[in-house]
Amino acid sequence: xxxxxxxxxxxxxxxxxxxxxxxxxxxxxxxxxxxxxxxxxxxxxxxxxxxxxxxxxxxxxxxxxxxxxxxxxxxxxxxxxxxxxxxxxxxxxxxxxxxxxxxxxxxxxxxxxxxxxxxxxxxxxxxxxxxxxxxxxxxxxxxxxxxxxxxxxxxxxxxxxxxxxxxxxxxxxxxxxxxxxxxxxxxxxxxxxxxxxxxxxxxxxxxxxxxxxxxxxxxxxxxxxxxxxxxxxxxxxxxxxxxxxxxxxxxxxxxxxxxxxxxxxxxxxxxxxxxxxxxxxxxxxxxxxxxxxxxxxxxxxxxxxxxxxxxxxxxxxxxxxxxxxxxxxxxxxxxxxxxxxxxxxxxxxxxxxxxxxxxxxxxxxxxxxxxxxxxxxxxxxxxxxxxxxxxxxxxxxxxxxxxxxxxxxxxxxxxxxxxxxxxxxxxxxxxxxxxxxxxxxxxxxxxxxxxxxxxxxxxxxxxxxxxxxxxxxxxxxxxxxxxxxxxxxxxxxxxxxxxxxxxxxxxxxxxxxxxxxxxxxxxxxxxxxxxxxxxxxxxxxxxxxxxxxxxxxxxxxxxxxxxxxxxxxxxxxxxxxxxxxxxxxxxxxxxxxxxxxxxxxxxxxxxxxxxxxxxxxxxxxxxxxxxxxxxxxxxxxxxxxxxxxxxxxxxxxxxxxx
Numbered sequence: 001x002x003x004x005x006x007x008x009x010x011x012x013x014x015x016x017x018x019x020x021x022x023x024x025x026x027x028x029x030x031x032x033x034x035x036x037x038x039x040x041x042x043x044x045x046x047x048x049x050x051x052x053x054x055x056x057x058x059x060x061x062x063x064x065x066x067x068x069x070x071x072x073x074x075x076x077x078x079x080x081x082x083x084x085x086x087x088x089x090x091x092x093x094x095x096x097x098x099x100x101x102x103x104x105x106x107x108x109x110x111x112x113x114x115x116x117x118x119x120x121x122x123x124x125x126x127x128x129x130x131x132x133x134x135x136x137x138x139x140x141x142x143x144x145x146x147x148x149x150x151x152x153x154x155x156x157x158x159x160x161x162x163x164x165x166x167x168x169x170x171x172x173x174x175x176x177x178x179x180x181x182x183x184x185x186x187x188x189x190x191x192x193x194x195x196x197x198x199x200x201x202x203x204x205x206x207x208x209x210x211x212x213x214x215x216x217x218x219x220x221x222x223x224x225x226x227x228x229x230x231x232x233x234x235x236x237x238x239x240x241x242x243x244x245x246x247x248x249x250x251x252x253x254x255x256x257x258x259x260x261x262x263x264x265x266x267x268x269x270x271x272x273x274x275x276x277x278x279x280x281x282x283x284x285x286x287x288x289x290x291x292x293x294x295x296x297x298x299x300x301x302x303x304x305x306x307x308x309x310x311x312x313x314x315x316x317x318x319x320x321x322x323x324x325x326x327x328x329x330x331x332x333x334x335x336x337x338x339x340x341x342x343x344x345x346x347x348x349x350x351x352x353x354x355x356x357x358x359x360x361x362x363x364x365x366x367x368x369x370x371x372x373x374x375x376x377x378x379x380x381x382x383x384x385x386x387x388x389x390x391x392x393x394x395x396x397x398x399x400x401x402x403x404x405x406x407x408x409x410x411x412x413x414x415x416x417x418x419x420x421x422x423x424x425x426x427x428x429x430x431x432x433x434x435x436x437x438x439x440x441x442x443x444x445x446x447x448x449x450x451x452x453x454x455x456x457x458x459x460x461x462x463x464x465x466x467x468x469x470x471x472x473x474x475x476x477x478x479x480x481x482x483x484x485x486x487x488x489x490x491x492x493x494x495x496x497x498x499x500x501x502x503x504x505x506x507x508x509x510x511x512x513x514x515x516x517x518x519x520x521x522x523x524x525x526x527x528x529x530x531x532x533x534x535x536x537x538x539x540x541x542x543x544x545x546x547x548x549x550x551x552x553x554x555x556x557x558x559x560x561x562x563x564x565x566x567x568x569x570x571x572x573x574x575x576x577x578x579x580x581x582x583x584x585x586x587x588x589x590x591x592x593x594x595x596x597x598x599x600x601x602x603x604x605x606x607x608x609x610x611x612x613x614x615x616x617x618x619x620x621x622x623x624x625x626x627x628x629x630x631x632x633x634x635x636x637x638x639x640x641x642x643x644x645x646x647x648x649x650x651x652x653x654x655x656x657x658x
Contacts, residue, residue, distance in 0.1 A: 005128045008349035009143055011342060013150035016123055018339030019081070021154030021161075022088065022117070022332030028159040029035050030168070031564035033325040034105070037097050048176045050617055054108045057610030059117025059646045064125070064599030073122045073129070073599065074347070080122070081340045083115025085573045091329035094322070116581065121602035128590020128598065129353035138515060141523055141587045142508050149504035150585035154335075156497035160429050169324035190365065224546055348613060355595075378656075379594045384599055385656045386592055388649055389527065389585065395642045397612025397617060399534055401576060403493055405620045406631070407567065410541070411489035414548055414628075416561045421481040425473065426568070427491050432498055434469030443505045492567050498574035507579050523588035524653035528646040530581030535639035537573035538632045545628035552624045592656050 019435070031049055040048070040261035052507035067076040090108035131140040183426040223296055374382070402403050425431040441462030521529070549558055585605060593601035622631060 004136070004139055004221070005142050005143055005146070006133070006136055006349070007346075008130050008353070009127065009146065011346040011349045012123060012127050012130075013147045015339045015343040016147065017150040017154040018191065018335045018342065019084070019119065019154075020151045021158050022084075022160035022168065022335035022339075023112075024155045025162050025328055025335070026091070026112070026332050028162045028321075029325050029328055031320075033091075036163070036325070037322050038102060038105075039097070049111075050614065052113060053613050054610050055110075055113035056116050057606045057613060059113055060121030060603035061117075061600060061605040062603070063118040064121050064597075064601070064603035066593075067122045068596060072354050073126045074351065075119050076122050076599075077126070077343065078340070080115045080117070080119030081336055081343075083111045083118060085333055085336050087111030087113075087115060088329050088332040092326050092333060094326055097322075120415055121606055122599050124586055124605075125590065125593075125598045125602045126350055126353065128587075128593075128602075129355070130350065131590065132353070139377065140591055141526070141584055142511055142515075144583040144587040144590070145504055145508050145511070145579065148579070148586070149500055152500035156494060156501060157429075159494060162332060165328045166324040169327060189593035210563055219307040377482075382592050382594055382656050383597075383601075385521070385653050386604065387590060389524065389588060389646075389653065390529065390604055392527065392642045392646045393581065393585055394612045394615065395638045396531060396534055396577075396606050397609050398615040399497070399639055400578065401613055401616045402635070403496060403571070403574075404618065405616055407570070408489045408492070408621050409540075409551070409623060410545075410628075411492050411564075411567055412557070413551065413554055414545070414558045414560075414562055415489075415564055415567060417487050417573060418484040419487060419488075419564065421478040422481075423484055424485040424487070425470075425478060426564075427487055427494075428473065428477070429494075430473045430477070431470060432494075434466040434473065436466075436498075437469065437503055438466030439502050441466060443509075447509045447560070487564070492564070492571065495568055495571040496575055496578070499572055500579065503575060503579060507576075521655055522658065523584045523591070524646065524650055526580045526584040527588070528643055528650070530577045530579075530584070531639050531643040531646065533577035533580060535572060535636045535643065537570050537577060538635045540570045540573060542632040542636065545632060548628050550624075550627045588657060 004201070031045050031054075034045050034048060063076060063080065067073045071079070087108040089108070090104050092109065093104065095104050124147075127143065131137055131143055172477030409597070420426075441459040441464075443459075444462060446458050511520055544562050548560055548562070586602075589601050589605050590598070619634070622634070626634070
């Protein structure tokens with residue numbers, strides 16, 4: 001796979017893989033961390049999360065300027081690693097759920113976004129510089145496909161690493177993760193905000209409130225509270241009971257079983273049914289719930305559910321969950337250390353192309369001779385072409401990154417979540433990794449990966465190892481298991497990096513074969529095809545959504561649920577689209593960007609991604625306002641119109657890329 005490529009490609013790909021592993025480990029738990037530790041409302045969490053992502057993708061513009069004009073790519077990348085390391089370290093340091101803790105978090109997020117701004121675009125620019133050498137120019141597109149695959153190797157393992165650490169910490173303290181505590185704690189905060197807003201608006205609706213007598217003002221407030229109580233009491237009661245039930249579940253694992261005192265008949269029945277759903281974990285609740293002294297509870301007694309929930313949430317969330325999240329952030333620190341060591345130890349592989357325009361670089365050797373001299377008109381034409389491509393890809397990322405938002409909503413509300421142990425093998429890393437090994441064994445034998453065409457033993461060994469891994473997983477986790485397995489909505493997101501890892505060698509082989517025949521499509525054409533394939537991906541979801549109720553009509557999950565295979569099929573199609581578009585876009589930018597603006601234009605590509613990410617949220621506001629078919633139809637239309645637009649300007653784009 002690395003044949004006919006400079007050695008620096010593997011070094012830079014490994015550097016990026018380590019950094020992305022840490023970044024996606026952090027990103028997998030960031031929203032959960034903010035809500036669990038600080039009790040932020042959904043709105044507050046979304047604003048912080050969205051602002052952070054926007055900075056991560058906008059700041060590479062400034063990082064590119066720093067590298068292009070002053071420091072060069074290598075030094076700027078190192079400063080970026082230092083900033084990110086400081087940010088992850090701040091998140092990893094235990095802190096309280098107070099102002100000091102929040103200040104540390106905001107400082108950490110700023111350092112991570114600023115460090116990423118210095119690192120990400122410039123590493124991509126450095127990869128492009130390697131392929132300014134005439135010996136490697138024809139392999140530029142393939143190089144960025146390989147580089148992109150390594151990004152996704154890091155992304156593939158990251159969510160599972162965060163989950164593994166989270167589970168291990170809680171199990172050590174006799175707990176298991178229960179989303180009800182942070183989720184309902186946040187819901188309670190949302191209700192408090194809603195109540196305050198409702199009271200304020202209700203009182204303000206009396207335009208003469210301030211001029212009323214004290215007695216009249218009290219009467220208005222009393223009526224407002226009565227109306228408020230009717231509107232919010234039931235919802236708060238449900239939230240508090242969920243917290244209380246979650247607390248009892250956790251205490252069961254800690255061998256602290258509360259009595260049923262304070263539970264109504266309905267609450268006890270509901271709790272009993274929940275306990276039966278998780279027999280192994282909750283049988284003790286049924287057997288002992290009437291026999292334990294509540295004086296041992298952290299909140300005293302469940303007679304006061306508000307006090308119980310508040311005290312238990314504080315102890316469980318702030319101590320146990322926060323510790324597990326902090327350790328996950330520490331993993332990001334460790335992965336950055338590995339990345340920077342690879343980057344520096346093999347410095348010779350990329351140092352020759354670390355050229356600052358207009359400055360002498362004694363280590364550059366003949367690399368300076370490969371830097372083209374462009375006229376002002378050529379620079380202008382190239383910049384216009386790049387901005388046109390940036391405009392197109394905004395709509396791809398707006399659609400594609402629904403995977404973390406509306407596609408996750410679809411997984412939660414419309415997709416079957418209880419599956420058989422055999423079906424669960426599709427979702428388990430213990431099964432997916434052997435599948436990757438088997439496929440790479442096939443690629444070694446068929447495509448010549450790892451020299452397998454000349455030595456089929458390499459492929460055969462990989463295939464046998466993969467089969468052994470699958471067999472081991474089956475006998476350990478599947479054989480004899482009869483109970484259904486519950487999958488979480490977010491688990492579907494691992495399919496995108498999984499498909500990138502298994503499909504990249506195939507895509508690279510196809511493009512290489514076409515290149516040898518002189519028939520490989522240009523990078524702009526690949527981007528256009530990627531937009532069309534993305535539209536097809538959402539057609540899959542549109543077909544799956546026919547006959548399903550609109551999100552606005554749901555009180556919980558839909559009564560009609562569809563197979564998980566629909567979402568998996570969508571991820572498969574969108575991944576093919578991504579392989580046509582994203583690495584090809586990076587390649588196009590590196591080839592077309594004027595030398596003096598290489599880092600800046602890689603930052604521009606990431607800024608277009610940032611705008612697309614912002615539009616993800618804008619599109620998400622229509623989730624509960626449109627029927628499902630109409631919602632997916634809007635995304636399909638955006639992708640198709642972008643496909644039409646880019647082909648309408650194809651001659652201009654291919655001219656500057658020639």
